[in-house]
Amino acid sequence: MKTKLIPPQEIFVARRFALVKRVRAISENSIVILNTAPEVARNRDNEYAYRHDSDFYYLTGFTEPEAFLVIQTIGDKTTTHLFCRPKDLEREIWDGIRLGPEAAPEELGIDYAYSIADLDTKMPELMTGFDQVFTRNHTNELMDEYLRKWTGELAKKSRLGISKPSVFQDVECLIHDMRLFKDESEIATMQQAAWISSQAHLAAMKRSKPGLKEYHLEAEILYTFRNHGSESVAYNSIVATGENACVLHYRAADSILKDGDLCLIDAGCELLGYASDITRTFPVNGKFSPAQAQAYNLVLAAQEAAIAKCKVGESFQAPHDAALEVLTKGLFEMGILNQQQHGSIESAIENKAYQPYYMHRTSHWLGMDVHDVGSYRELNDPNKAWRTLQPNMILTVEPGLYFRPSKEIPKEYWNIGIRIEDDVVITTGEPLILSRDVPVTVSEIEAWMAQSS
The missing domain is CATH 3.40.350.10 (Creatinase/prolidase N-terminal domain)
Incomplete structure (x- = not known):
């Protein structure tokens, strides 16, 4: 050609x-x-x-x-x-x-x-x-x-x-x-890439049922990417069910989707050289358990707080700080952190008490590369301050929680791994979320999966 x-x-x-x-x-x-x-x-x-x-x-x-x-x-x-x-x-x-x-x-x-x-x-x-x-x-x-x-x-x-x-x-x-600063054509391409990736996530949710294997859902994702004109994956897709969702860079393998487990999919296509990056976590059987819904809603609240900080004049660090505050407070409310051992929310954040359950950052730049280029610190600043967000920067917002079996964690949360990720454009007004063609709330996910079954 x-x-x-x-x-x-x-x-x-x-x-x-x-x-x-x-x-x-x-x-x-x-x-x-x-x-x-x-x-x-x-x-x-x-x-x-x-x-x-x-x-x-x-x-x-x-x-x-x-x-x-x-x-x-x-x-x-x-x-x-x-x-x-x-x-x-x-x-x-x-x-x-x-x-x-x-x-x-x-x-x-x-x-x-x-x-x-x-x-x-x-x-x-x-x-x-x-x-x-x-x-x-x-x-x-x-x-x-x-x-x-x-x-x-x-x-x-x-x-x-x-x-x-x-x-x-x-x-x-x-x-x-x-x-680091995208023009109109780049943003339009990334919007289309996010739409294609959203369709892939929808297809995987639709296919999900107990007894299938992770690679069956990966197949739906790859088919949808190519069927809609994407050249490639933007990165190796993660399809992780049950305890595998607590492995951050897990690859889709042959684990069986089990009734009652969650499935975490982190997958995005590349279109005309530009990446998308979306993560959704959903119940294999289409219905969140009370503990799963509680943890999921906490991560979603953290993401909403982080996205609210994706505005001109805020620092790159601001979305991460907002997510940490929500997640850490939630960990206290769930009984995973306690005041006697960890003190106040501020003290727990300062001492990184959250880190066993949330060990990665909330954002990265997105563009031609999934972890795109551009300094996260102000250029030529001797104090190395975090970069100030400006129009036409694009970043991901992806808080998560990962609960491996532990005596510190109530048993109903064991092996729950949740991450929610969307692609966000900094504008002169409200943040533009490129990737919301795929459900994100508990009710939206359950409704889509019920409709698809």
Whole structure:
């Protein structure tokens, strides 16, 4: 299939120039060098399904492997170059159509394009005369190897008056701060991804009944993702029934769904390079027990308190603090924490008395990667304050409670694992929840499952 540009070419061109503006603020004589992700072997003569590098796609819209982007900036002049696989009829018969360097400039809005076979010959030439290189600093072994090779070639020509770059800057921090703020097309794509993921969660709830295995529900999820046009999962799906729900990164396996148990599903699709991330917990038989409903409603109240803090001007930490307060108070009310041992709610939070039952954070950034890029702390702040939430940031809100059998826990709560997760856009008004096409309250979940049975 021919490489497609979604969204339009102009958006990728604008992103490149936005990056150049940030680079120029540091140096007006610089070259940006970025490579995409390599293909990865799964086993003999077989590769994992290829997934492009997120930063590379963000700047180019190009999804083929073996590609390099080069941006030269001198004063107010900018020139862009792309290295990519050449057209090759024999390889295209086996592996699919390539865009090729001849079509790349017009298709991608790039000034010049070359065969990847010319990379080592051409790159020293393109680097000549530039003071600073903006690249991934020491996080990409392949790029490090190339840079040593290219600067070594330039060093050999020093007697000819040719100088090599002397400063290597981190380009990731610049790109990642850009990616933290989503534009309209990105938000629309993530809204659609969340809708598809919601349909998958609905399908899994509908299929659920005692006697099935976790992988049966996973199959419903995967089918729904692909049936609605998603390219892939955004991460390995979690389908965890009973005690397995207390294992945070559990993978769907062959455990049997039992009457009276809960099932926790954490699953999201990837659409056009963007992730969704939704978690719901529901009763296998369609009806919460009193203890399950109590624990579930506590987690839901914590999520509601956290979402209420997803507003401009609040810190990234604020939703987590709000969730902790609700959860810790609830743990006292359930008799799991007690005043004699743990003191006040504030003291219990300070001493992390909640941690055996809630051991992860409430939020993370969401975007092209499920744990998306962007600093959680204020940039250039010597005090490292938490990042202030601003419009068009997107984060998850996912409090949970996990009760393994223990003498500190009343028996009716044993093996209850609950997490509720939604995707939230920071706006100038109320938070926009992208993922509420799937039920979230006890009554909504029970009504859907009763309707589906």
